[in-house]
Amino acid sequence: MINSRDVRSAALQGCPPAARRSDALRYLLSMIVVCCASLVLAAQSGGGLDPASLLKPLADSWPSYSGDYTGRRYSALTQVNQANVKNLTLAFAARVTGGPGSGAVNPNGPQTFVGGEGDGSVTVAGATQIKGAVLSVDGVLYVTAPDNVWALDAHDGKEIWHYFWKTKGGTHIGNRGVAMWRNYLYFVTPDDYFVSLDARTGQERWHKEAAPFSQQYFMTSAPMTVGDHIIVGTGNDLDSPGYLMSFDPETGAQQWRFYTVPMNPGDPGLDTWKSLDAARHGGGHPWLPGVYDPESHLYIFGTGNPTPAYMSTPRGEGMDNLFTCAIVAVNVDSGKMEWYYQTSPHDTHDWDSAQTPVLVDGDFRGSGPRKMVLTASRNGYYFTLDRRTGEHMVTSTFSDTVNWAKPGLNAKGQPVRDPSKDNHIAGALVSAANGGSTNWPPPAYSPDTSLLYVPTSETYAMYYLTETDPRGAMGLGGKDEVSVGTMGSYISAIDYKTGKTVWKHKFRTAGNPRGAPGLLTTAGRLLFGGDVSGNVIAFDPANGNPLWHSQIGQVTNAPETYMVDGRQHVLVAAGDTLYSFTLYR
Numbered sequence: 001m002i003n004s005r006d007v008r009s010a011a012l013q014g015c016p017p018a019a020r021r022s023d024a025l026r027y028l029l030s031m032i033v034v035c036c037a038s039l040v041l042a043a044q045s046g047g048g049l050d051p052a053s054l055l056k057p058l059a060d061s062w063p064s065y066s067g068d069y070t071g072r073r074y075s076a077l078t079q080v081n082q083a084n085v086k087n088l089t090l091a092f093a094a095r096v097t098g099g100p101g102s103g104a105v106n107p108n109g110p111q112t113f114v115g116g117e118g119d120g121s122v123t124v125a126g127a128t129q130i131k132g133a134v135l136s137v138d139g140v141l142y143v144t145a146p147d148n149v150w151a152l153d154a155h156d157g158k159e160i161w162h163y164f165w166k167t168k169g170g171t172h173i174g175n176r177g178v179a180m181w182r183n184y185l186y187f188v189t190p191d192d193y194f195v196s197l198d199a200r201t202g203q204e205r206w207h208k209e210a211a212p213f214s215q216q217y218f219m220t221s222a223p224m225t226v227g228d229h230i231i232v233g234t235g236n237d238l239d240s241p242g243y244l245m246s247f248d249p250e251t252g253a254q255q256w257r258f259y260t261v262p263m264n265p266g267d268p269g270l271d272t273w274k275s276l277d278a279a280r281h282g283g284g285h286p287w288l289p290g291v292y293d294p295e296s297h298l299y300i301f302g303t304g305n306p307t308p309a310y311m312s313t314p315r316g317e318g319m320d321n322l323f324t325c326a327i328v329a330v331n332v333d334s335g336k337m338e339w340y341y342q343t344s345p346h347d348t349h350d351w352d353s354a355q356t357p358v359l360v361d362g363d364f365r366g367s368g369p370r371k372m373v374l375t376a377s378r379n380g381y382y383f384t385l386d387r388r389t390g391e392h393m394v395t396s397t398f399s400d401t402v403n404w405a406k407p408g409l410n411a412k413g414q415p416v417r418d419p420s421k422d423n424h425i426a427g428a429l430v431s432a433a434n435g436g437s438t439n440w441p442p443p444a445y446s447p448d449t450s451l452l453y454v455p456t457s458e459t460y461a462m463y464y465l466t467e468t469d470p471r472g473a474m475g476l477g478g479k480d481e482v483s484v485g486t487m488g489s490y491i492s493a494i495d496y497k498t499g500k501t502v503w504k505h506k507f508r509t510a511g512n513p514r515g516a517p518g519l520l521t522t523a524g525r526l527l528f529g530g531d532v533s534g535n536v537i538a539f540d541p542a543n544g545n546p547l548w549h550s551q552i553g554q555v556t557n558a559p560e561t562y563m564v565d566g567r568q569h570v571l572v573a574a575g576d577t578l579y580s581f582t583l584y585r
Contacts, residue, residue, distance in 0.1 A: 048183035048199060049137050051225055055294055060563040062136040062571075064289075065177055065222040066442065067560070070359040071291040073444040074521045075561045079568035081524030084583060085538045085548045091569060091582040094157025098128040098148040098576075100164045110159040115204045116147075116166030117193065124172045129556055130573035132177035132222055136562035141571070142180070142199070143578065146172040146190050146220075151202060154564045157578060161202030167191045170218040171237070176288065176440075177222035179230055181249040186230050188219035194232065194247060208252040215240045223247075224289045224299070226332050229255060231299060233286030238475040239307045242285035242324075244299075246335060256335030260284035260303045260323050268337070269323055274316030282315065283307035284324035288354045288440055293371070296388055298329040298338055300359070300373055304352040305344075310423050311467050311478035312348050320345040325353040327375055327385065339390030343377040345414055348422045349404065349463070350476060351379040351436050358445050358452060359387060365497055374496050376443060376454040378436030379404070381415050384496050396499025398492045399437040401458040404430050423465040423479040433461035434481055441518035442558050444527065446541050451493045451502060453527055453541070455516040458487035489516055489532050491544060505544035507531040517572075518558025528570060530555030536572045536579070552579050 049063055058067040059076040066073055080088065100120075101112035128145045135142040140160065141152040147167050151160040170190030178187045184205065185197045192211040197204055211217035216238045223232040229246045236242065242260040247253065261282040262270040273279040283306050290301025306315055306324040315321050323337075325344035330337050343353045357375040364370040364384075373387040380402030384394035392413035405415035421430050435457065443454045460483070467478035491505045509532050517530035527541040536555055538548040553574035560571045570581045 049180040049225070051181055051227055054225060061138070062134070062560045062562050063180060064135070064225065065133040065179075066289070066291065066356060069292040069294065071356050071442070072358055072360070072521070073442060073519060073558065074446055074523070076523045077561055077563065077568050078522070078524045079563075080522070080526065080561070080570065080583060082526060082540065082547060085524070085526060087583055087585055088538070088548055088550070088570065088581045089584055090550070091580045092157040093577055093579050094152055094159070095577045096128060096130070096143060096145070096148070096150050096159070098145055098164070100166070101162070110161050111202065112162040112164055113202050113204065114164050114166060115195070115207065116164075116189075117191065118166035118168045120166050122167055122169050124167065126172070128576040129174065130576065130578065131174035131556050133557070134560060134571060134573070134578065135178060135180055136560065136571070137180060139564055140199070141578070142178050142185060144175045144177050144187055145576075146175045149178060149185065149187055149197060149202070151199070152578070154562065154569070157580065163197055163202045163204065165189050165193070165195065168213060170213065173218075174220050176220055179223035179225045181225045181230060184249060186223045186247075186249070188221060188223065188232055190218045190220070192217050192219050194223075194252060196252060206252050208247070210234070210245060221287050222289050224292070225249070226292050226299060229332055231290075231332070233301070235285045235287035236283065239281035239283065241280055242283055242304060244286050244301065244330065244335070246332075258330050258335045258337065260286060260328065262322075272316075272320040272322045274314060274319065278315050281307060282321060282324060283309070286354060287352075288356050291357055291359050291373070292332065293359060293387055295371075297332050298387070299332045300327065300329045300357055300387060302327055302352070302354040302357060302375065304354045305347050305350045307475055308472045308478060309350040309476045310348060310463075311472035312346065312422070313470055314472040315346070318346055321347070325351065325377075327353065327357055327373065327383075327390070329387070329390065341383070341385050341390045341392060342414065343375065343381060343383055344379045346417055347379070348417065349379070349430065350434055351377065353377045353379075355438065355440065356442050358443060360445060360496060362447075362450060362496070364393065372496065374445070374452050376438050376452065376492075376494065378432070378438055379415065380432055380437035382494055382499050383413070384499065394496065394499040398454060398494055398501055399432060399456060399458050401431040401460065401487055402437060423463040425465050425468070427462040427464045429460060429484070430463050431458065431460045433459040433483055435459065439516070441516055444519035444521045446521040446527070448523070448525060449493075449541050450496065451541065452496055453519045453521065454492045454494060455518060455529070456490040456492040456504070457516060458490070460484050460486070491519070491527075491529055491539070493541070493544060503544045505539065507533065509533040517555040520559040520561060522561060528559040528572075530559070530572065534574070550579075550581065553577075
């Protein structure tokens with residue numbers, strides 16, 4: 001074992017006495033800061049997060065991406081409810097600052113730890129954006145942005161520690177959050193590393209390469225803790241295959257890997273591609289977290305679009321291109337697929353089905369209790385499936401403008417692509433536009449109303465073919481998209497038994513689904529979300545009527561809720577700032 005004192009002593013050899021004294025003092029102060037942070041978090045976090053606790057209904061904490069395994073984003077907390085929500089007031093606003101920091105040690109402030117495989121020469125421009133889940137465990141908030149993780153005090157938002165990853169580059173579009181197991185945190189980086197930190201101190205435990213940076217992979221997903229598995233998927237906009245991985249939480253060793261496209265002769269789904277080579281370059285990246293059914297041991301998740309995304313000839317004209325744009329269930333211990341259901345066969349518009357699905361137990365049309373999985377896809381179609389078998393139960397449209405499919409459904413309940421709505425030299429008017437009728441911001445479900453709530457946008461665009469070479473173009477190439485209008489942004493409330501939209505709340509200002517925030521429901525009979533005008537809003541989930549709002553700026557993640565010191569807080573981000581609201585009377 002390497003002794004830190006020996007390393008420090010060796011590093012100081014040859015320095016002038018004054019420099020040695022100054023450096024030694026800085027080192028001593030940094031160790032005091034680390035120890036103090038460790039003591040604070042040890043007192044607050046105790047034994048950390050027991051993976052078994054994730055099986056319990058969501059209440060005082062927010063321990064995973066969706067809060068619990070169901071993806072419902074439904075909290076049992078009732079302290080804030082319809083009767084008093086009008087009295088919600090700001091408890092704190094906490095701004096986070098990305099980057100390596102100044103390097104100076106402040107004995108009274110938080111410590112920034114720096115890791116990463118980059119040499120520091122890559123500078124990522126743009127403001128810090130909190131786009132993912134914020135974990136709330138034992139009085140501590142864990143917050144992320146690309147290359148950054150922070151621990152904040154859940155009482156007042158004060159920073160406890162900060163970790164910064166020196167990147168080699170990559171697409172810094174967002175980070176969806178960390179996973180937690182015991183006293184350890186896990187997150188992914190844009191340059192494709194899987195990193196573990198000590199939640200008590202912010203110090204790195206280890207990092208592992210999760211995907212080859214040279215093949216233009218980039219990773220944004222929040223990992224998921226399931227027992228002794230940490231599960232996360234890849235992202236890529238070019239022509240590499242997507243896959244889901246499971247890692248050992250102690251060592252970071254890969255336990256299994258599931259490819260979302262066929263990779264070898266004889267693999268299931270190969271007959272839905274033009275060739276094995278086309279399949280191996282077929283995309284299908286699972287770039288958002290899934291959900292977990294503990295009874296069947298199935299991890300259920302969505303997959304992304306096929307590649308090339310728009311010039312589909314290389315994939316085989318009209319071929320389904322499995323298992324892209326699909327809901328897939330794999331055994332959590334083996335990584336073997338149990339079933340799948342494709343929501344967009346032979347997608348030609350980059351309409352991922354990677355959205356986090358929702359697990360619901362309930363009556364289905366009077367036939368008795370069923371165990372179901374619900375998903376509203378980017379293509380404008382809604383689906384109810386049996387989560388044990390993948391059996392199709394309901395298909396409907398939740399967007400009134402969707403026009404890319406032929407009338408009716410096929411025998412599997414899937415929409416049938418209309419080739420006239422593909423990209424053409426003369427152009428095709430298509431709804432929804434590339435951003436989709438919904439996108440990555442998560443939906444929510446309330447067992448009190450039996451409704452699924454979905455951020456919705458109704459947009460039109462002209463799609464033009466710009467690459468006529470029959471070999472096609474890689475990734476997202478081969479088309480030009482011109483936006484021509486929008487019918488508005490909404491929250492849609494969908495009955496899972498019929499697929500019918502029970503109500504829609506239209507926002508005054510139009511926007512795109514990438515800007516529409518995700519949703520939260522609570523047992524206080526509240527639905528929290530945001531609009532594209534910069535308000536966080538509480539709605540009545542039965543009818544969509546607004547009950548309270550606060551102007552904080554463009555909401556960039558889905559609201560969450562937790563308890564601390566006997567008070568329920570509602571937490572939401574706008575850009576680089578967290579806003580926490582509570583009741584004081």
